[in-house]
Amino acid sequence: MFRYWEDTAIYPIDPERVDLAREFRNSIRGPHSEELRFLLHRMRATQIRGKYVLVVVETFKMWRIGRITERNQPIEAVDDRIFDSLDEAEWAVFELRWRDLTGQDLNI
């Protein structure tokens, strides 16, 4: 029963490296430095239940942040924010993951 890895990302995130967060803020779609790629992979490879997703509010126009629930359960909203830019939504998820993984708010 071999499947894609569920929870194997181990690269530690250094909360002091806000320079990497700034790099992402300035270039959401990349290309990114190697260290930022490691950081992004760590964030993106978080386990599936509870993982952040962007729920389409209006196709190609508006999104909000949700979390993946167990099978057969509705997706849950994280907050009430509505984004009209995919890059802004992507950045907002980055901020949430920074806090989740470092225990610190990202204030830049």
Add this chain to the structure above:
Amino acid sequence: MTKRLSSNVRMLGYCDDWRTSPGSTLNFKVSCDGIGSYRAKIGRVVCADLDPLGPGFRIDHVDDIGRGPLNGRFQPVYPGSYARIDDFKNLCGLRRFSVAALVWPTLPGQGCQSIMSRWDDAAECGWRLELNEVGELSLRVGESECVAGGSPMIRRHWYVVLAAIDLKNGKFEVVRRAFRKIPGTDETSAASGMLDRSGLAPDVPIPFLIAASGSKGPAGADRFFEGKIERPTVFEGVSSLEAAERFLLSGSRLVDGGSVRASWDFALQMDSARILDVSGNGVHGRVINMPTRAVTGHNWDSSSLDWRSAPNQYGAIHFHADDIYDCGWETDFTWTVPADARSGYYAATLETEAGDRDFIPFFVRPNPGERSADLAVIACTATYLAYANTHVKVDMVGSEVMSECVNQLSQYELYLHEHRELGHSTYDYHQDGSGVCYSSRLRPVLTMRPGPYTFNYISDTHLLAWLEHINQPYDVITDEDIDTRGVDALSGYRAIITLSHPEYTSTKMWDAIDSFQRNGGRHLYLGGNGFYWRVAFHDDFPGVLECRKGATGVRAWEGEPGEGHMQFNGEPGGLWRTCGRPPQSLVGVGYSSTMFARSTYFRRTEASYSQQFAFAFEGVGPDEVIGDFGRRGGGAAGIEIDRWDPDLGSPPNSVVLASSENVGIDGILSCEEYPIATRATDGLQHGHVRADMVYFETPNDGAVFSVGSITWVTSLSHNGFDNNVARITENVLRQFLLPRPSGKSEG
């Protein structure tokens, strides 16, 4: 307090066969939740992409259904696979009997799971042999229960289980033994007791079920077993575990002493829905909702990987509570295709006054022998099926890792996550962790709807929009037509186009396309990662694709060892490459890499400047980069890209006309490309991470043009279809539609 996000999907439908032809009638099945009425119309799909920067969403109106609104009604879905014994008279009237089987539970401890039963849920009478809520073997008879406690049963371990019921003396017992002793756990566990006679089953005709038990509701079955069951057997009289086990393991089809009332050998007619009783009593049955057959049994010893050569080691069936084959909905409206209807992608659009909308896709192809154009577009329904209702975004970590951005979920994906009864795709795994081998179109397929899930179906309609733009007549032929009719489905067309991602191919489809190409047919393969997985269809299971996966390829899940051969026809599944037919041997290029984060462009090779290929580049400057634009990642080379490789079968006369450039760090070498594990396998450092545009001639004036990229067709619409991707595609198409391509080399 967390807020649950509603999908707001209240209306869904499908049709009985998404392939139809002029003169034929389609039956549409619709389920509405809180919708009283809706209107339905039929349209021909020109572009299903809602992207405002794409070709432009367009469905040309063809017909209205009815004069007024149609009544909406709710139609449920009943998932869960099991076996039903239709004629169970021989199993009635037994006063002292035993049931036994070999079982391999995959989710013990997660809900009550019946192994065998005759149970009337409304009257709460009958009996059920099952795993109880905590994974212990339990026998329920009427209101009495007997539980073999001790260590919980272990998932993915074989056990022999037995229940004996003695109504004459008011006793019952249950026992199980593990095949493999594990220190610290109970090898054997047993319990017995006296029956509470007040709850005994009257001898009413309660159906005999395997892997489920009767339910109160219209579903008819509940308490689905998760895992494998082998050789379920009913003995007359009270059997010991030892005697039962001897019989089950003997594999004997003849019984001694005549004490066996029924014994189902799942290794027989494994490629069907039938289960055969070998007791001689003819108590046969059938499986419901397509559990996985052709799976290894308790005695599989790895001496063979093919169920056909060692069927006695494949006597198990793997049942799942989330299997679904046919929703079985009633028909809500029909539509007869007019005799003069143009071939094409079609859809029924359902709309309510409140703004609900659904879209039921289907394909109108010409009747056999009534070709209406020189060009056939191959609707890759095998691929559409393989991805049908995929849950990878919500079930697989790798989905976001691969796409390198936070996943977007559309309303349909919210709905699918919450409503697993609509089934899964071949990219998903069942809730017990095993891979999904079958995908059916007899259910709403929500990955084929306008919306943010643009992969495959929606991207393919960019090509249709372009064909309309250049006023090019075409017929649509589906993968399933080719599987059914072979090369006859293609004969007569001068050229065929395969679309953005024709990834799934049956042997009949491969042979038909190969035969078409070798007999003068011309093939524009305008996709990436095509002809990759070997799959099968089955006449007895219309509308279902089977896909088995081995230990290589972009597989999402890996098939169990020994289960790589398909149930439908016994052929090995998995990659065509491992079956001796790399895609390069059919179309000159084969899947090499993924490139999801962004796409890139092509640059011409020196060889492309030969006069032989001038036709393809007419109107394209000699130094132009090709396709540095497009609606998927901004380039014509992207998502999944294929490379030319003579070692993998690219024909000796094939020529690379252009290759991708600037793939960079975003290109990732595919897993089957690793002979050893090393670094430096990204597109920045590894030369195999690329897309190649290839041309080659085939016998009898045939030819093949391949672009080796999923994002080629989604670059066609750039700048109002005025761009070099569209120009090259049209140049090659015009050439391929000539009676004899003028650019062909002599000899």
